[in-house]
């Protein structure tokens with residue numbers, strides 16, 4: 001039970017990587033706030049699975065593009081569970097528009113959720129963590145923090161921003177007992193990318209770029225996330241763990 005007694009907030013936890021992380025955290029003993037933006041039923045299903053297994057969780061609606069919404073979420077978590085120890089910044093959106101066609105509105109939508117949303121959520125939750133001089137923040141970044149991708153300018157820029165947000169937050173929050181780190185997954189089939197990966201030619205090309213010869217599974221990001229969220233990560237500050245089957249090696 002590496003997260004026993006801890007209260008964790010996971011954004012975007014109704015599906016995809018966030019769902020896998022929320023379920024795995026609960027198995028490790030954490031009480032989990034399963035945050036969702038619009039997937040109320042899916043979030044309730046995640047909470048149901050956790051409580052049926054004897055764990056503790058609640059679903060909380062939150063829009064990470066809104067500071068009042070994040071503050072209300074943190075307030076509900078602390079009211080219900082008495083503390084907030086761990087944040088997994090995971091809620092994100094993807095865009096695929098060629099650079100020359102990218103509009104201001106699309107740029108703003110992606111950056112506001114992926115980068116500013118992580119900043120806002122971390123600041124709101126860190127203020128709670130500081131009260132007990134203990135915290136863990138895991139930022140779900142992407143290989144796209146360092147590896148470009150055609151038609152992905154706003155997404156890559158947001159993840160590149162998270163790379164430095166992770167490092168600067170880590171330096172400033174470490175003296176408060178809060179360890180900030182990130183994971184950088186490669187290609188994992190979820191609702192985020194299913195439409196592109198359903199094109200056999202695109203899928204074959206992508207797989208050919210991954211040394212391990214396949215896409216990842218959501219469950220393959222949970223081990224590193226649990227470690228970074230645990231007390232065992234007590235000397236990890238500003239790290240970013242690539243989980244990509246070797247995609248960024250070549």
Ligand code: NAD
Nearest residue numbers: 012016017037063064065090091092142185187188190192
């Ligand atoms: P997903 O689309 O299944 O899940 C993203 C979740 O974020 C959804 O539940 C969505 O509702 C939520 N969300 C989006 N905007 C939000 C907002 N403003 N407020 C609250 N919630 C919001 O995708 P996923 O693949 O599970 O992605 C999760 C994270 O992992 C993202 O940050 C993504 O960039 C990152 N990631 C994914 C992959 C991949 O291949 N799937 C690779 C690298 C990184």
